[in-house]
Amino acid sequence: MSESSHFLFLIALLPFIGALLPGLMIRAGRTACAVFTAVPTALALILLMMLAPAVMRGEVVQAEIEWLPQLGLSASFFLDGLGLLFATMILGVGLLITLYARFYLSGDDPMGQFYTYLLLFQGAMLGIVISGNILLLLIFWELTSLSSFLLIGYWKHLPEGRQGARMALAVTGAGGLAMIGGMLILGDIVGSYELVDILAAGDAIRASEWYLPALILILLGAFTKSAQFPFHFWLPHAMAAPTPVSAYLHSATMVKAGIFLMARMWPVLSGTDAWFYIVATTGLVTMVLGAVIALFKDDLKALLAFSTVSHLGLLTMLLGFGTQAAAVAAVFHIINHLTFKAALFMTAGIVDHETHTRDIKRLGGLRHLMPITFVIGTVTALSMAGIPFFNGFLSKEMMLEEASHTKWLGSYYVIPVFATLGALLSVAYSYRFIVHVFLGPERDDYPHKPHDPPFGMWAAPALLAVLVLVIGIMPVLAEAVVTVAANAVTGADLHPHLKIWHGVTPALYMSVFAIIGGGVLLAVHAPLQRFWNAAPRPEAKEIFEWLVDSVAGLSRRITDISHNGAISRYLAIFVVTSVAVGAAAFFGSGLAAPTRGLLSVPPVIAVGWFMLIVATVSVVMMHHSRFRALVLIGVIGLTISAGFVYLSAPDLALTQISVETVTIMLLLLALHFLPKSTPKESPLGLKIRDGVIAVLAGAGVAGLAYAFMLRDIGTISDFHIANSYEGGGGTNVVNVILVDFRGYDTYGEIIVLGIAGLIIYAVMHALLDGPASRRLRNVDYSQDRSRDRHPLMMVVVTRVLMPLAAMVGLYIFLRGHNEPGGGFVAGLVIAIALLMQYMASGFAWTQARQRIQYHAMIGTGVVIAGLTGIGSWLFGSPFLTSSYTYIHLPPIEEFEVATAMLFDLGVFLTVLGAVMLMLYSLSRIARYAGETVNLEPMDYDPAKTGSGDREEA
């Protein structure tokens, strides 16, 4: 890699590295901060100047390192005449702004941040103009949006600053996104994102069917950035920024990025009708519209902002013409506009800074009070007006010349007439800037007594004003730069001659007409402005805000409709979605003929089936009474268990029965603290809607099940049956699957169960601490409470059942590996046995008689199961690999011990612990609710006299 390409990398990096400095140097004082902002900029500028000679000779300096080759992105830089021109402007004006801002910003403004943002922005801008890869260009493009957002919103305490920044980012950011699309299409057409390749593929691009979308998207990016109609509205609002920012963003940089892009892409995108009509027309409209609005703005910065819009329109129009001469004019005007506009913004800033107002209506007569400012302002404003011997004149002449012979939709008049109108208006507002601010009588009501600023503040605009004059009088000095830049834009070898006198041409007539007409317009400005202010006109900002508000309003409405907080609506949407996509899938494809016939229906099945239906329908009918609904759900569960028995699935039946029992019991207990009935909330229409949805969903599932059961399937169960005894040491395949083949699943599930217990406990705890506990205390349960809460018969029966149930549980647990049963069912059986004790004698009484912590029980269970699994790692086997052996202990028969049993023990403990913890949580509520606790096992003990003692919990 050559030295010059190293320089190019350095130039690109310097501002970003330099951005770290101001934040640090601000501690050393404001001047140090400004100096250290200038250093990286100046260094970059020096490096650039070292590369300049080669570029001026027509060479292109390139540098490239790979960044993301998969996507066609490389960090490649490319410096030609156009890039050199822009880079010089960016860095040069950057230096001037740094100087100016040092004096402009007040002590309250955090200067370190300002300079950091400025350098970031400068780096991003610089990156755009020297990118050699359009994706890299995009990245820098987005970075300018981002950094300008921070700059525009710098005065964060001003609402208009925040709003202006957001608007600028919204518009330019959206444009940037459009450009991503455009650039991607462009790269797709060319097959490369390298600028060199793209510039060489103009014909292929223009011939492509994707040309128009690419063009529109890229132009969207350029137009938004360069504030072209109808996207021009963000620019004036960005004026809420401090003036140095405005001067920088709206003269040399940000808004010129769009112009740069159009110039950069000129060789490949221009030359078509689409280009001409879109670009030239937009430019023309923007030029005239901007100038009209500028004329009637009383805020100095707003006037300049709209004049910027107008001049950007002029540049856009020139590029849109698509001729080489127009391109030369555009390049020249870019330079000229930069010089006078940056100086004018700074002048406006000085006026604002010194008089504390930017309102033209409150200004006037400043020429003696601020003579230096007056000279600078006048020189640059005259250039903006396009008066001879100021540089603005030269490029405007060239523009008018081009406009004079450009045809629009077959008409020779449209463009010349409007171009002249634009020039005329431009003259008028430039005159106004001079006359209404500096001329006229001196006033005595300035908000602040004005005088010229310190040298540091007027030095930068003065330098620019000198440039205005030098180029204006000796345009030949700019010829070399214009030539090399214009050649880069057009890709041709042009030798333009810049001169003041072109002879008597149509452009001269147009120019003279504009200069005189502008003066006339200013003379009648006051009545015109009254008329303008009275006339109704669309305010772009209001339209933008209306758009934003209506999007927000629309989305609020949509959100309100779909997110009304009612769970029934959410469920309805869920079910409808499922049914709809399922049906779409089903009816979109055919179904092969069934391979199985239907079986006959035995009476017992018919009865069970009928019971199920009755119970289910009853739940729906009676769900307002929660107690009845629970009982009916229990019926359904038991019927299903019976179904499992019928289908020879004793394990399932056993599990189902015990689960059913435990859940219903717990739910009944919970229901004690809840309202006993569900309020009627749904109107009939809603019920019908939900009914239809439910029937459809049910029919869908039933149909699917039917379709499946009529067809043969393959299965891997044979393996499980074959390996259950050999590999798992058990003959009960279901249990071996649960604790061995798929022990890992079971492991996950016991965690779920354990956590469910813990969560119920935790939530109860949190609830009883919160406002809910007050409500609970105030509920009066005495009405529906039995007098004999712990009846003798029940106490006696449950006592008898307790050891029996424990025996059954143990039996079920032990035999689980070979016969229906296992840890899960055993846990539930024991839990039921204990539950019955609690129900019979009350929680406190029972609780006092057992010492196991349920939390610990769950933990132990899960840990035992986990350790069993991890234990197999010690033997080099995967998690949960089981092993078993046979032990003979006299006097009992030989029996089998499997590690899976240990795992099952974990399951057992977790299940038992979780259920009991849930019960415990429920009883805590009861006591909170003021339930009394009995000391005796039953309310009426015939062995004693009277009823059992009670005391408050």
Added chain:
Amino acid sequence: MSWLLSLPLFIPFVAGVVSFLLKDGPGGRWASVLGSAAMLVASGALMTTVLREGVVAGQMGGWPAPFGISLVADYLSAVMVVITAITALAVSIYAMADVEARIARLGYHALFQILIAGVAGAFLTGDLFNLYVWFEVMLIASFGLLVMGGSKEQIDGGVKYVALNLVSTILFLTGIGLMYGMTGTLNMADLALIVPTLENQGLVTVVAMMFMVAFGVKAAVFPLFFWLPAAYHTPSFSTSAVFAGLLTKVGVYALIRMFTLVFVGDISFTHEVLLWVACFTMVTGVLGAAAQNDFRKILSFHIVSQIGYMILGLALMTPLAIVGAVFYLVHHIIVKANLFLVAGVASKIAGSTELKRIGGLYATAPLLAVLFLVPAFSLAGFPPLSGFWAKFILVKATLEDGRGFVAFIALAVGALTIFSMTKIWAEAFWSPHPDNQEPKLSTLSKGERRALLMPIAGLAVLTCIIGLFPEPFVQFAEGSAAQLLDSSAYIEAVLGVSE
């Protein structure tokens, strides 16, 4: 290999148990942090193994696939586990200062670790039913984390969350049942072999749609995402962050897994549906966000919108689109979790998450402002942050697929995202505090500051690294996409046979 596969799952589980035992003291928090750190090491080791050896698989219980349960780690699974560990570490450190002692004593940190175990389990399993089990673990743990505070909004949000998720898991379970009924197997690799040979592809597609809806609820896609905005803004910020980062992404992961491995027989239907879902999800999410005025609610709706992008990548099914989806997943987890963490700090020092009631953070807490700016503008897709690449790759893939309109939607949604992020920025950071308070970080104790800001800074740095040096990440995503689109390596690793 199997122990390495199960470590990322067992470490958080053990950490959860230990943390539960120590829940009454500071040990509970530290167990959670140490567990997350250990998990990060383990998942890093797993990642290196996967990078070195390709897809690795292990069989639980030593039963050969498809009879037992397989654990599988390909590129996608491995990176998801790593990113889970990173999020877990960040959030568990943050939670040390964020979660009140009252809630910590109820076992918050333990539950958090169990949630992480569930997430890791879901990413690593190669078995359909086992995936369901981990969904359950996640659901129960996340429900606990949601409602632990016991406030009315939390219970309300939690109930909606759990109800809708339960319904979706039931649908998932039904789908599993039908799938088993058709194929007789639950092993995903085995399914990939058997499903194409089935006669009734129409029924396969129906079941595929059941999975799509079930996972769609988890992933919070249109029109099934209601539970998310209803629940995500109520719990502690740590909970919000880990939910926002990880939970929906499990749904997206499951969609990607099933719809690249098993359900690829009728792409013209299934993936076309996904494409529509993606578009509507992007749009409704971002519009929903535009209507919100609360820091966390805006972020919640943006989760939905961003999920759309990931689904878009899956729907297109081209190599580049899958690269985009994978890249997006990783980027989004980091960025989204971080934004919620920032919201937490903002709320702590400024007093609220209502944008109308806070402000001035930029002037008084500039560090926080910078730390917000990085993830926020990454989310909005600004270069050179991770989100730019994610969006860029997807838009490129969309255009290459010739779907200009979809690309337009993706870009337009990006523009609205910018708008939302600047709304938060302008109102919470730029504009002055309505009560003229000066929210300062120094109101937090030193320990709090450290615990709260370190993870945020760490995640922000990660965002920048991905943004500035995207190449290795893109390369990895390409490897991942290649594995996903050609499942032979996956199947061979699990079943030991090639297609």
